[in-house]
Amino acid sequence: MTKAIHIGSVRIGGGAPVSVQSMTNTDTRDIPATVAQIRALTAAGCDIVRLAVIDEDAAKSIAAIRKETSIPLVADIHFDHKLALLAMEAGVHALRLNPGNIRRHEDVKTVVREAADRGIPIRVGVNAGSLDRARYREPTPENMVAAARDHITLMEDLGFTAIKVSLKTSSVTGTIAANRLFRTKYDYPLHLGVTEAGTLRSSLIKSSAALGAMLLEGIGDTIRISITGDPVEEVIAGRRLLQYLSLRDEPMVEIISCPTCGRTTAAIEDIASELERRTAGLRVRLTVAVMGCVVNGPGEARHADFGIAGTEDGSFLFFEKEQAPVKLARADTVDFLMNRINAAANR
Numbered sequence: 344m345t346k347a348i349h350i351g352s353v354r355i356g357g358g359a360p361v362s363v364q365s366m367t368n369t370d371t372r373d374i375p376a377t378v379a380q381i382r383a384l385t386a387a388g389c390d391i392v393r394l395a396v397i398d399e400d401a402a403k404s405i406a407a408i409r410k411e412t413s414i415p416l417v418a419d420i421h422f423d424h425k426l427a428l429l430a431m432e433a434g435v436h437a438l439r440l441n442p443g444n445i446r447r448h449e450d451v452k453t454v455v456r457e458a459a460d461r462g463i464p465i466r467v468g469v470n471a472g473s474l475d476r477a478r479y480r481e482p483t484p485e486n487m488v489a490a491a492r493d494h495i496t497l498m499e500d501l502g503f504t505a506i507k508v509s510l511k512t513s514s515v516t517g518t519i520a521a522n523r524l525f526r527t528k529y530d531y532p533l534h535l536g537v538t539e540a541g542t543l544r545s546s547l548i549k550s551s552a553a554l555g556a557m558l559l560e561g562i563g564d565t566i567r568i569s570i571t572g573d574p575v576e577e578v579i580a581g582r583r584l585l586q587y588l589s590l591r592d593e594p595m596v597e598i599i600s601c602p603t604c605g606r607t608t609a610a611i612e613d614i615a616s617e618l619e620r621r622t623a624g625l626r627v628r629l630t631v632a633v634m635g636c637v638v639n640g641p642g643e644a645r646h647a648d649f650g651i652a653g654t655e656d657g658s659f660l661f662f663e664k665e666q667a668p669v670k671l672a673r674a675d676t677v678d679f680l681m682n683r684i685n686a687a688a689n690r
């Protein structure tokens with residue numbers, strides 16, 4: 344079992360449930376926009392939010408952002424260790440430092456001493472793209488772990504062990520190999536992610552492959568699925584991945600939809616997508632089946648909590664267990680389903 348750390352109220356490692364993180368993509372200095380995005384991430388089920396701290400104003404903004412939000416906040420620091428000091432003064436719950444670009448050990452020590460005084464954990468975030476190339480020519484698993492070791496040793500020498508580590512590359516196999524190697528040497532909790540994973544489709548495939556493989560081996564204590572786009576998607580993807588791996592069991596709406604085929608009588612892609620979007624943040628345990636025909640559709644639709652199956656004239660039949668089916672015009676189908684889903688959520 345890994346060591347445990349606490350980021351605000353969230354326990355990471357030590358057998359705690361794997362947590363889901365994301366990162367805002369607003370300008371941290373724009374407090375209203377950042378608060379709004381943190382609230383959206385929280386509503387989607389995020390456990391921890393990271394903020395880019397690009398200058399002193401961004402660091403100081405954390406104080407106001409913290410007052411308006413309830414979720415633990417992590418300050419992401421590159422290059423300038425003074426920003427880490429300011430972020431801690433502003434009340435941030437944790438830090439992420441990049442060993443590749445805060446190289447002066449004296450600077451790191453100053454941050455570590457302050458973090459120790461304040462009881463703030465630090466993530467050593469090693470990224471293949473920002474590895475210190477003077478010391479490590481290639482981002483091999485061995486070099487990634489060695490880069491983490493530099494900072495870990497420095498922290499341990501100061502008696503600091505509230506450490507979490509990430510080893511991220513944009514390669515699925517490279518990320519898995521680096522994290523596996525790390526786990527053979529250290530028992531600090533691991534933050535998993537594939538960096539620069541791309542837009543939604545690429546990231547879902549890469550992240551699910553890499554994180555899925557590691558999580559099933561028992562490697563990984565907290566995750567971020569990096570997606571180019573709305574960070575709320577990262578949270579939805581992270582929660583679903585943990586759900587599908589049976590690592591978390593939280594109320595959520597699962598949309599089951601058939602792949603469609605030559606028997607399809609009603610197009611369902613737009614309906615399934617809209618339902619997925621509108622139910623993404625709902626905390627209720629429901630399955631909703633969206634099926635393209637009445638050959639195989641009704642069986643699956645009745646098996647779910649709610650279901651629809653396309654009919655010959657392009658309309659839908661709505662099923663709720665063994666009750667008599669209700670015919671729905673295509674245009675009314677999503678709203679009808681959402682009414683039933685929301686009623687179940689508010690029961």
Ligand code: SF4
Pocket residue numbers: 601602603604605606607608634635636637638639640
């Ligand atoms: S439910 Fe009907 S439309 Fe969908 S894949 Fe099965 S047979 Fe084809």
